[in-house]
Amino acid sequence: MNLSDIQHFLSDRAAAFLKRDRHALLIDGQWVPAAGEGTFVTRNPATGKVIGRIAAAGAEDVDRAVRAARQAFDAGPWSKMRPVERQRLILKLADLVEEHAQALAEIESVDNGKSAGIARAVDVALTVDFLRYMAGWATKIEGITHEASVPYALQAEFVTYTRREAVGVVGAIVPWNFPLLVATWKLGPALAAGCTVVLKPAEQTPLTALYLGELIGEAGFPPGVVNIVTGDGPGAGAPLARHPRVDKISFTGSTEVGKLIGHASVENMTRFTLELGGKSPVIVLDDCDPEVAAAGAANAIFFNQGQVCCAGSRLYVQKKMFDRVVGEIGKIADGMTLGHGFDAAAQMGPLVSQEQMDRVCGYIDIGRSQGAEVVAGGGRQPGEGYFVRPTVMVNVDHGKRVVQEEIFGPVLTAMPYDTIEEVAAWANDSPYGLGASIWSNNLSKVHRLIPKIRAGTVWVNCHSALEPAMPFGGYKQSGVGRDMGRAALDAYLETKSVFIAV
Ligand code: ADP
Numbered sequence: 144m145n146l147s148d149i150q151h152f153l154s155d156r157a158a159a160f161l162k163r164d165r166h167a168l169l170i171d172g173q174w175v176p177a178a179g180e181g182t183f184v185t186r187n188p189a190t191g192k193v194i195g196r197i198a199a200a201g202a203e204d205v206d207r208a209v210r211a212a213r214q215a216f217d218a219g220p221w222s223k224m225r226p227v228e229r230q231r232l233i234l235k236l237a238d239l240v241e242e243h244a245q246a247l248a249e250i251e252s253v254d255n256g257k258s259a260g261i262a263r264a265v266d267v268a269l270t271v272d273f274l275r276y277m278a279g280w281a282t283k284i285e286g287i288t289h290e291a292s293v294p295y296a297l298q299a300e301f302v303t304y305t306r307r308e309a310v311g312v313v314g315a316i317v318p319w320n321f322p323l324l325v326a327t328w329k330l331g332p333a334l335a336a337g338c339t340v341v342l343k344p345a346e347q348t349p350l351t352a353l354y355l356g357e358l359i360g361e362a363g364f365p366p367g368v369v370n371i372v373t374g375d376g377p378g379a380g381a382p383l384a385r386h387p388r389v390d391k392i393s394f395t396g397s398t399e400v401g402k403l404i405g406h407a408s409v410e411n412m413t414r415f416t417l418e419l420g421g422k423s424p425v426i427v428l429d430d431c432d433p434e435v436a437a438a439g440a441a442n443a444i445f446f447n448q449g450q451v452c453c454a455g456s457r458l459y460v461q462k463k464m465f466d467r468v469v470g471e472i473g474k475i476a477d478g479m480t481l482g483h484g485f486d487a488a489a490q491m492g493p494l495v496s497q498e499q500m501d502r503v504c505g506y507i508d509i510g511r512s513q514g515a516e517v518v519a520g521g522g523r524q525p526g527e528g529y530f531v532r533p534t535v536m537v538n539v540d541h542g543k544r545v546v547q548e549e550i551f552g553p554v555l556t557a558m559p560y561d562t563i564e565e566v567a568a569w570a571n572d573s574p575y576g577l578g579a580s581i582w583s584n585n586l587s588k589v590h591r592l593i594p595k596i597r598a599g600t601v602w603v604n605c606h607s608a609l610e611p612a613m614p615f616g617g618y619k620q621s622g623v624g625r626d627m628g629r630a631a632l633d634a635y636l637e638t639k640s641v642f643i644a645v
Pocket residue numbers: 316317318319343344345346374375376377379380381382384395396397398400401403404
């Protein structure tokens with residue numbers, strides 16, 4: 144690849160990786176081209192320039208990857224490894240990710256558009272912590288023992304217990320907003336549980352998964368334990384989701400695709416967990432310092448260019464503070480500098496793709512056409528790259544599309560409310576239920592509100608805080624199951640009940 148415009152920002156490791164002419168698939172420990180020799184390109188969102196040519200997997204490649212994962216699970220060395228050896232390998236991988244943190248952050252930055260500094264401090268740091276957290280579970284997988292009372296075998300005695308067993312071959316399909324981190328949210332618990340994996344990164348951001356694939360080899364995981372198939376949704380994701388020899392699908396992405404995957408999974412009774420879209424409310428109570436609330440709300444929506452499934456995209460402010468808080472957020476938005484991921488002065492980067500930029504701008508236009516008033520931002524930033532100005536809309540009716548639909552960009556809709564009961568009802572008036580934040584120091588009001596909110600995570604005086612041990616996932620159409628924490632491990636284990644008559 145010709146990297147002349149970004150070369151001087153890159154460490155030697157990142158430059159060497161990005162210079163390659165082609166990136167291959169990882170199947171059974173080998174880097175191979177796609178069976179049909181097809182490729183696709185990935186672009187730097189800050190410039191629109193091509194930065195990688197990637198193998199485009201099709202159904203035949205997915206099938207080979209699933210067979211390799213099957214073999215490694217059913218007969219290969221993985222199934223014979225002791226838990227402590229799985230733990231050691233995952234810890235070794237965490238060490239390697241830490242050692243390569245700068246290269247991974249730089250590659251994530253040029254592939255996704257996010258700041259390299261944030262990629263290192265957030266994406267890569269959480270990846271390392273999460274791998275270490277999940278490595279610990281490999282040696283703590285436990286069932287129960289039980290004293291049975293079988294009503295029709297009064298004379299018999301039983302030894303009864305449960306075993307937790309790895310679910311098998313996992314298909315992991317991940318999105319482009321936190322490519323490395325979300326891939327690890329699937330790989331970590333799968334490997335700790337003893338599963339094997341076929342990972343399909345998003346076609347917009349395949350590079351850090353491929354780099355991770357090399358580190359997986361270096362860590363010493365046996366061939367076939369982790370396979371990586373790059374390609375688009377219909378070409379590579381769909382054959383993986385409907386493959387009859389996959390035991391579990393773990394998906395993060397849009398609700399629309401999540402439903403397709405759910406349907407495909409039910410056909411084979413494949414287990415599935417889905418972490419889907421959101422339209423998370425940010426609720427500012429009347430005791431709050433307006434400046435603190437404004438800074439928090441701005442960060443809740445503009446972090447990662449608003450491309451966060453739990454982004455705080457609906458702001459509700461008690462009406463006596465509404466103008467003040469929204470005025471402050473407008474000032475923050477107007478003052479934000481947009482720039483590429485290596486620009487230390489930039490507070491926001493480009494969106495991931497032309498398609499995403501057009502989609503987000505389309506929503507801003509829909510908001511305007513449905514009567515919303517744009518008080519900050521309002522469209523793309525002229526020039527190269529996929530930059531959209533941070534945007535704030537007011538005077539928008541609760542039923543309108545910009546309040547109800549996930550935009551997945553730096554676009555906030557702000558609405559005043561009167562009572563706690565009213566704001567609780569509005570917060571829940573959404574098909575989604577991924578996250579919510581409450582801004583207040585009034586403990587009793589906060590504690591009364593938390594149980595009323597139908598969302599998988601409630602933050603108080605913060606938003607989007609994540610931690611390896613805390614489960615993350617959605618109520619309602621935001622998904623099924625949880626990533627992270629003990630809950631994630633459980634999703635990669637079956638439970639077997641054993642009765643022994645003695
Ligand atoms: P977004 O709309 O944000 O791009 P998607 O839900 O389309 O999110 O994509 C998330 C992941 O799902 C990506 O890896 C994508 O390739 C994959 N994907 C898209 N469509 C399908 C599909 N029909 N079956 C399986 N995977 C898909």
